[in-house]
Amino acid sequence: MMQVLAPETEAQACEAIASARADKRTLEIVGGGTRSGLGRPVNADCVLSTQSLRGITLYEPAELVVSAWAGTPLREIEALLAGKQQVLPFEPMDHRAIYGTDGDPTIGALAACNISGPRRVRSGAARDSLIGLRFVNGRGEAVKSGGRVMKNVTGLDLVKLSCGAHGTLGLLTEVTFKLSPASRGSGTLVIEGLDDARAIAAMSMALGSPFEVSAAAHVPSQQRTLLRIEQAPDSLAYRLEALTGLAKPFGHARKLSDPDAHEAWAGMRDVAPLADSKAHALWRISIAPSRAAAFVADMATQNIAQDYFYDWGGGLIWLTSGLDAGQAATLQAAVAKAKGHATLVRASDEARAQLHVFQPQPQAMMDLSGRVKASMDPDGILNPGRMYAGV
């Protein structure tokens, strides 16, 4: 049975990491465990859990800011925010459906994995809302970066650097997010029957309109293109009508009922169309929208793509494929050629250990990343190999 360390305070976390470093033991960092399939498998000597680092440390509704210890369940924070009609702006994906995990996602994981959802196309990802951080580096030192104010350029931005580093640079102990008011209304238009290229053109038109479309997705298997606007009721009605007019060249845009729209976007966020797929590999591909349809067509022609859909107006492709090293390499090479990048989000542990889970990077980038890693975690004891072998 692997030893599990669950510090209850930041000071205990410092001790745990410092002693692991002294003993040359490696540590796998876990939060709620609901996203443990994300990244390469870590074979560490001990597990370091944030489960006991809990509690909301600051909530100032009038300043749109919340801080919490990293292991705080996300649902506790979302419930607190809901009481004041506020939300985390980036509509974080819940990975439980695709991984078949249970348990509680934590607020820290949103930062560690730079999670986002459909609203990313307008409001950014976790990185764009994360304004402050405390973490323990690989030396066992507690470090602060950023703060609780939304404009802060004091010193190097270790907040951005740590966000999305999947725990390879430090154990995040406390995170501070800026918030946004919950929209007072939401409406979704659906256009049916568009092919991929036409759907992406429609989404680009919508996202480039003055009506602040907050999400745009296209699900080829359902032949549906979805456009969402989030505004107060009067404004919402006006904008939906205006957008319907702009969309005429693409076909009839019909308004979805609120329950249907809610279900549709929760499905886009949590990758519901592909969650139950029996395919061996689930890819998350970030790409310029104008290159997306051609890329998918190429993958289909080569019998790599099985099923897929688009979010972020075409800037995000969720795609299933078989699990064969040759196919994975072909896909990642094609993405690179299209100036995008692909992450192997779901595959067996064995496959994720052998394949590039994250898009391979040029050697100069890997060298630089390695030096940055060493500056934070000199002995490489934190989540070794989680992102790339050696980082």
Place this chain on the structure above:
Amino acid sequence: MNEILFPTPDGAIMDRRDAILSELAAIASPGCLIVSEDERRAFETDAFTAYRRMPLAVVLPRTTEEVSALLAYCNRAGVKVVPRGAGTSLAGGAIPQEDSIVIGISKLNKILDVNLPDRTIRVQAGVTNLSVSEAVSPDGFFYAPDPSSQLACTIAGNIAMNSGGAHCLKYGVTTNNVLGAKIVLITGEVIELGGEAFDAPGLDLLGLVVGSEGQLGIVTEATLRIVRAAEGARPVLFGFDSSEAAGACVAAIIGAGIVPVAMEFMDRPAIQICEAYAKAGYPLDVEAMLIIEVEGSDAEMEAELARIVDIARAHNVSVVRESRSAMEAALIWKGRKSAFGATGRVADYICMDGTVPTGQLSHVLKRTGEIVASYGLRVANVFHAGDGNMHPLILYNVNDPADQAKAEAAGMDILRLCVEVGGCLTGEHGVGIEKRDLMRCQFNDVDLDQQMRVRAAFDPQWLLNPAKVFPLDGRLGAVESAA
């Protein structure tokens, strides 16, 4: 208050000036190397004009390859490099030192590609901020960060300082609007960070480079997000009988779930100064004024304004003045955006840039007035209230050394206050040399050491903008970082 220190110039480098210049001449394109004292003088300071140092030479390269060759040479020869955009830094971020060369990117000023369907634009980093918006405004788009210096300042400088502006309350600051950057490291290696697609793989080195004040490399190209402009925008003036009431009104608006595009604050001295310059129609009989901008269709703006006016009335607003034409709207913004220039007409000033939690605005405004008065000086406050980013302008006489020392001391006291109430030293101008020696107010040694180790991963010899951001004592280099 002691004068801000510069490191003692390296005599060995100073003695080799002629040899260094001939090496630079071999690398630089004809007409791109500046050596004469007269011409170098234009580069000896930036907008933090109280300090100046003459660099060994100035190079204005035309290509990324030239930047690469220059940095590779400097790295080999141990020559310090001070990167420069347009030199509009208010924090001394671009001020040289005597044993350094300046590499300015102003000749890298082309728009490379506009991609409206993907809502991106690729530019050389020496383009001005405003020219990016101008390139896409005929199609109804704009580039969101809009620092007051946007007519002159460059995208490279914006990336170095993570610049903000009046409209970032809704649209974010530079780091939220840059998708990719081509950066030349001190070794001369050229690296692409990010690109056309969101959330690049691996460590977010782009996020680290934004706001790094020219210490990690020189950015020569950038891919930026552009945003479709709203159907209309309207700034409205709200006058109050006290700064406290205006500050409380700001907090109440945000607390009510309204995030206007911009909420700008001016106190009485700032109103008087700006109105005298811009003739914008500001109310002169109020103690404080907010410029609040709303966006959307006419009906949408009316509805949002009605909600804001209700809140303002609950805070005893005394004047509400809507702009009735595009010209009036432009004048209202002209007054605000020329605040620093207009202030420069009546006195010398230093501009502070601390950010505070918006709930502390009233308290900090009151204390700022008391602090500056205690030094026998005057202050004008003009700032981004929605995000708590304050800009007290401390007025003094630059020709009186005692006056300057008082102004700097008052500024330091104000910044300490900002940190004490939960804020930070700088919201958008950067640390530069100005706030370098205050970094230990905000960070402890462990925090700073970690930042310096990360810095050393890029520039182990501390050649890039070396006298900035981190206190001059206790610096960590490559050797320590490997320990």
